[in-house]
Amino acid sequence: MTAIYVRSVTSHLRAVALGVLALSILFIFGMAIYRSIDMSILDQLPDNLLSMIGIGPKADVASLAYNAIFSTYGALLIGGIAIVIGASEVAGRERDGTIGLLLANPISRGRLVIESAMALFTLFIVAGIALLGVGLLTPQFLDVSITGLSIGGFVTQLIIGTVFYGFLALAVSAWTGKSQIAIGISSSVLLISFLAAGLLPLISGLEEYARLSPWYYINAGDPLRNGLDLGAIVVLGSASVFCVLLAWVGINRRDLRSRSGNIQILGRLRWNPFATQLMGRITGRTMVSRIWIKTIYQFQVLSLLVSIFMFGLMGLVMGPIYADMGTTMAQLADSYPPEIIAFFGGGDFGTAEGFFQIEIFGLVAPIAIMIVTIAIGAKAIAGEEKDKTLALLLANPISRSYVLTQKLIAMLIWGLVVAFATFAGVALANLISDLGMNYFNLLATCVHLLLLGYLFGGVAVFLGAAIGRVGLAIGVSAGAALVINVVNGIAEINNGWWEKFTPFYWYSGTDPLINGFNVTGIFILSVATAITIGSSYPLLNRRDLRG
Amino acid sequence: MEPALITRGLGKNYGHLAALVDMTLTVEKGVIFGFLGPNGAGKTTAIRVLMDEIRASSGGASILGLDTHKDSVALRHKIGYLPSEFTLYPNMTGADLIHFFANLRGGVDTDYVKVLVERFDVQMTKKIGDLSSGNQQKIGIIQAFMNKPEFLILDEPSGGLDPLMQRELQGLMRETADSGGTVFLSSHTLSEVQRVSDRVGIIRQGKLIALESIGSLRAKGIRKIEIELAREPDVSVFSGVPGIRSLLIERNRVFISHEGKMQTLLAAVMSKCELRDISTNEADLEEVFLTYYHEESA
Numbered sequence: 001m002t003a004i005y006v007r008s009v010t011s012h013l014r015a016v017a018l019g020v021l022a023l024s025i026l027f028i029f030g031m032a033i034y035r036s037i038d039m040s041i042l043d044q045l046p047d048n049l050l051s052m053i054g055i056g057p058k059a060d061v062a063s064l065a066y067n068a069i070f071s072t073y074g075a076l077l078i079g080g081i082a083i084v085i086g087a088s089e090v091a092g093r094e095r096d097g098t099i100g101l102l103l104a105n106p107i108s109r110g111r112l113v114i115e116s117a118m119a120l121f122t123l124f125i126v127a128g129i130a131l132l133g134v135g136l137l138t139p140q141f142l143d144v145s146i147t148g149l150s151i152g153g154f155v156t157q158l159i160i161g162t163v164f165y166g167f168l169a170l171a172v173s174a175w176t177g178k179s180q181i182a183i184g185i186s187s188s189v190l191l192i193s194f195l196a197a198g199l200l201p202l203i204s205g206l207e208e209y210a211r212l213s214p215w216y217y218i219n220a221g222d223p224l225r226n227g228l229d230l231g232a233i234v235v236l237g238s239a240s241v242f243c244v245l246l247a248w249v250g251i252n253r254r255d256l257r258s259r260s261g262n263i264q265i266l267g268r269l270r271w272n273p274f275a276t277q278l279m280g281r282i283t284g285r286t287m288v289s290r291i292w293i294k295t296i297y298q299f300q301v302l303s304l305l306v307s308i309f310m311f312g313l314m315g316l317v318m319g320p321i322y323a324d325m326g327t328t329m330a331q332l333a334d335s336y337p338p339e340i341i342a343f344f345g346g347g348d349f350g351t352a353e354g355f356f357q358i359e360i361f362g363l364v365a366p367i368a369i370m371i372v373t374i375a376i377g378a379k380a381i382a383g384e385e386k387d388k389t390l391a392l393l394l395a396n397p398i399s400r401s402y403v404l405t406q407k408l409i410a411m412l413i414w415g416l417v418v419a420f421a422t423f424a425g426v427a428l429a430n431l432i433s434d435l436g437m438n439y440f441n442l443l444a445t446c447v448h449l450l451l452l453g454y455l456f457g458g459v460a461v462f463l464g465a466a467i468g469r470v471g472l473a474i475g476v477s478a479g480a481a482l483v484i485n486v487v488n489g490i491a492e493i494n495n496g497w498w499e500k501f502t503p504f505y506w507y508s509g510t511d512p513l514i515n516g517f518n519v520t521g522i523f524i525l526s527v528a529t530a531i532t533i534g535s536s537y538p539l540l541n542r543r544d545l546r547g
Numbered sequence: 548m549e550p551a552l553i554t555r556g557l558g559k560n561y562g563h564l565a566a567l568v569d570m571t572l573t574v575e576k577g578v579i580f581g582f583l584g585p586n587g588a589g590k591t592t593a594i595r596v597l598m599d600e601i602r603a604s605s606g607g608a609s610i611l612g613l614d615t616h617k618d619s620v621a622l623r624h625k626i627g628y629l630p631s632e633f634t635l636y637p638n639m640t641g642a643d644l645i646h647f648f649a650n651l652r653g654g655v656d657t658d659y660v661k662v663l664v665e666r667f668d669v670q671m672t673k674k675i676g677d678l679s680s681g682n683q684q685k686i687g688i689i690q691a692f693m694n695k696p697e698f699l700i701l702d703e704p705s706g707g708l709d710p711l712m713q714r715e716l717q718g719l720m721r722e723t724a725d726s727g728g729t730v731f732l733s734s735h736t737l738s739e740v741q742r743v744s745d746r747v748g749i750i751r752q753g754k755l756i757a758l759e760s761i762g763s764l765r766a767k768g769i770r771k772i773e774i775e776l777a778r779e780p781d782v783s784v785f786s787g788v789p790g791i792r793s794l795l796i797e798r799n800r801v802f803i804s805h806e807g808k809m810q811t812l813l814a815a816v817m818s819k820c821e822l823r824d825i826s827t828n829e830a831d832l833e834e835v836f837l838t839y840y841h842e843e844s845a
Binding site for chain 2: 390
């Protein structure tokens with residue numbers, strides 16, 4: 001191993017450490033709260049329901065904490081971090097223009113990929129050891145029994161499972177040289193496989209297809225109770241090795257890029273002679289007429305992908321799935337204790353509203369809209385500083401505030417598009433599958449969703465404007481969203497007094513899908529967003545810009 | 548006539564590190580002012596303060612009568628700026644970028660842009676990400692000049708340009724100054740500054756150590772001289788010759804760092820030795836600084 005390996009490990013160590021820290025805090029907090037809940041309610045639930053919601057049969061305080069915090073939030077978080085690292089290893093170096101100098105040394109492209117993969121693996125082994133430590137020590141301190149649970153096997157399978165997504169991102173990044181595409185494709189696979197592993201086992205005739213989802217193997221064989229599942233490890237290990245080989249082949253067969261830009265769908269069309277004249281008009285002069293329009297173009301790929309995902313997969317596909325599972329769901333729903341309903345975001349599997357609340361609006365929709373608003377918000381000012389384009393931009397007679405406002409307009413518009421795509425997808429599903437949901441309430445839910453997206457996008461704007469660092473702005477705002485969401489989930493089961501202080505309560509705690517608009521919620525989310533964004537202006541105007 | 552640029556005790560600290568110290572400077576209108584210093588001397592820091600990208604820790608500055616901080620937006624209507632390390636949006640074509648900045652700026656004469664494009668011979672329809680660094684630099688130069696600014700700030704503008712294009716740029720700077728505009732040219736290349744500037748400010752370790760007209764800088768005549776003699780000379784040949792700052796004798800070859808008129812040096816050598824060959828080179832910037840330090844401490 002050489003300098004590339006060491007450099008990769010050290011440059012990503014902070015992101016991994018922050019992820020592990022956030023997850024550890026959640027775990028400790030979660031276990032402490034679960035300890036205070038009467039767990040007998042879980043005994044009333046059928047085993048297949050418990051398996052479906054990721055808790056497993058014979059649930060107790062410890063397994064609830066491990067499964068809910070590590071297997072769901074933890075796996076999504078670690079998988080997400082692995083994807084960002086995997087995408088940045090090859091394509092990120094091309095984007096930054098550093099790959100040329102790196103490969104000027106006597107190092108083959110293949111070795112670059114192998115060392116990057118080894119670095120990724122090392123980082124997550126370290127993360128796994130840290131999580132294992134937290135997973136073993138916390139029950140000791142909180143006096144929770146973990147007899148019969150295999151924490152080591154559980155954490156190992158979790159890490160091997162999630163790090164696979166990082167290798168996938170590495171492969172896409174090596175083949176395309178575009179980090180944005182690598183992140184887009186790998187996160188889509190992550191989210192789709194997460195949903196497939198949860199939903200397919202519930203649809204009769206499709207149960208076996210769940211095995212096609214990589215996510216399925218994270219919990220295959222119930223490693224928490226039965227220890228490491230060797231079959232799952234073999235599947236995940238082979239898939240990871242395959243991805244690394246794919247990356248090795250990919251980087252060796254193409255021209256490397258130097259300081260490459262983002263892909264631009266409309267821009268691509270513009271190079272087509274047939275479309276040149278028309279697209280030239282649309283993308284050329286229009287694109288450069290205002291900063292906000294240019295920013296709209298800049299984020300078109302990410303935002304359109306997320307919007308199509310929300311419209312197509314989340315909306316259109318979920319309708320038929322729910323219609324198919326209706327009877328099973330209704331039967332299971334009868335046995336729900338209210339505490340469990342609360343834990344899953346107030347949803348009730350027995351109704352279409354409950355199903356959509358849990359499957360779409362509970363976790364996936366907030367993640368989707370925040371991917372867009374946080375990305376645009378964090379990069380509003382800090383992205384231009386990072387790319388060294390701000391000096392030229394501000395050489396024009398425009399103020400820093402003007403630039404920020406223009407970027408905000410783009411964030412507001414793309415957030416609106418994602419929220420509308422979600423609304424349109426679910427509304428169409430409602431219409432096609434005749435689910436009987438109230439359109440006005442659906443609209444209300446999407447408005448609440450939009451405001452939640454704006455709020456965390458606003459946090460990213462604030463951090464980007466105040467400190468000028470994209471990574472920190474994205475990390476802290478996404479991390480804050482994650483922690484606050486979990487705190488809110490825990491507060492709901494525990495009836496914690498603090499739940500009304502979390503934005504997630506005002507997003508979904510009042511069940512807008514059932515009760516429609518909540519004026520207080522809308523007011524609180526709007527005011528919080530306005531304060532966050534408003535306070536970024538003076539901070540931006542006061543500080544030195546990074547050059 | 549009001550000066551184009553006035554700085555009063557301008558300073559910038561990063562924690563305990565003083566990147567710019569008490570810079571007081573006046574630049575008259577209609578001149579090319581060379582701002583000379585080695586890498587890391589504080590040139591870019593000074594320029595970034597003038598452009599209001601970073602804020603002065605002490606002192607202040609005004610350009611064309613406008614405060615560089617309080618009136619920065621109004622001021623930028625009158626300024627053209629080329630940063631030292633910049634990136635252009637890689638997905639845009641050159642034409643897109645110029646159009647984008649022209650939209651932000653307003654009042655840009657498109658015919659003049661065409662003239663600049665022709666002068667610098669740059670492909671405007673290609674994506675910037677696919678252009679060479681020299682061509683990207685040309686687009687940067689065009690955007691700096693396109694609004695016919697009254698005050699130009701150019702930070703190391705010749706980077707990546709071939710000699711022909713460097714001359715084109717120098718011509719453009721001269722035309723700007725001749726038509727009443729002012730050019731603030733930052734560079735670490737002595738020859739570039741000597742060739743084009745009217746006045747020179749020399750900065751080192753954040754301090755402005757000298758302000759000279761280009762004539763007096765030239766008169767100092769700091770250069771490196773290599774002399775080849777028929778046989779190895781005695782060191783006494785050079786003792787007492789004014790202007791010698793350093794001397795190295797390697798058999799029949801002599802390496803001298805010299806300041807001032809060469810006449811006395813040549814007379815001294817030729818009176819005692821047989822001269823076979825002589826070559827002179829421009830002095831390193833460091834030697835020029837040593838000269839000024841020498842004067843400062845004297």
